[in-house]
Amino acid sequence: MGKATQDLRKEHKSILYVLEIVDKMISSDSKKDIEKIKYYDELIYFLKVFADKCHHGKEENFLFEELVNATLLKDGGPIGVMLKEHAEGREYIALMDEAIKDRNLARFNVNAIKYSQLLKNHITKEDNVLFQLADELLDDKKQEQLFERFEQYEERVIGHGVHEKLHAMIHRWAEDFK
Numbered sequence: 001m002g003k004a005t006q007d008l009r010k011e012h013k014s015i016l017y018v019l020e021i022v023d024k025m026i027s028s029d030s031k032k033d034i035e036k037i038k039y040y041d042e043l044i045y046f047l048k049v050f051a052d053k054c055h056h057g058k059e060e061n062f063l064f065e066e067l068v069n070a071t072l073l074k075d076g077g078p079i080g081v082m083l084k085e086h087a088e089g090r091e092y093i094a095l096m097d098e099a100i101k102d103r104n105l106a107r108f109n110v111n112a113i114k115y116s117q118l119l120k121n122h123i124t125k126e127d128n129v130l131f132q133l134a135d136e137l138l139d140d141k142k143q144e145q146l147f148e149r150f151e152q153y154e155e156r157v158i159g160h161g162v163h164e165k166l167h168a169m170i171h172r173w174a175e176d177f178k
């Protein structure tokens, strides 16, 4: 497994971990609506910053570009499907955000469940198909270069402080929704 794909697989594990917590948040009746809204606001922040900007950003700006260069696959191919799913995910996040601003938890839940299903399927496809292909097509040197670019990008869009903050947030959610 290459260094760059390994980094993305690790991020998939973090995203899946959060999605498991989301399932618990939605089905939990131990918190009042007003409390749930606070968690969901934080969750939307995590999805926007980490899942979309950082993780999907690394894929779209660097890995996919590299794969397109290596295979000439673009629209209609597996990368086209992945890009379409990233865009769908963004739409669900926007709908979740809107629902929370309107204090409409039922609407939030519908879109959060759809988002969660979409992303779980998406991650399965990337882990089992696209990243396998990337590992076959990109040699160690290419993977190393990609990883370096990931690191620079991550530092630019997230930075150390926000990373720590996200970790602390996820840890607290896991404690509050056991």
Ligand SMILES: [Fe+2]
Pocket (backbone or CB within 6 Å): 056, 059, 082, 086, 122, 126
């Ligand atoms: Fe993706």
Ligand SMILES: [Fe+2]
Pocket (backbone or CB within 6 Å): 008, 012, 055, 059, 123, 126
């Ligand atoms: Fe991904």
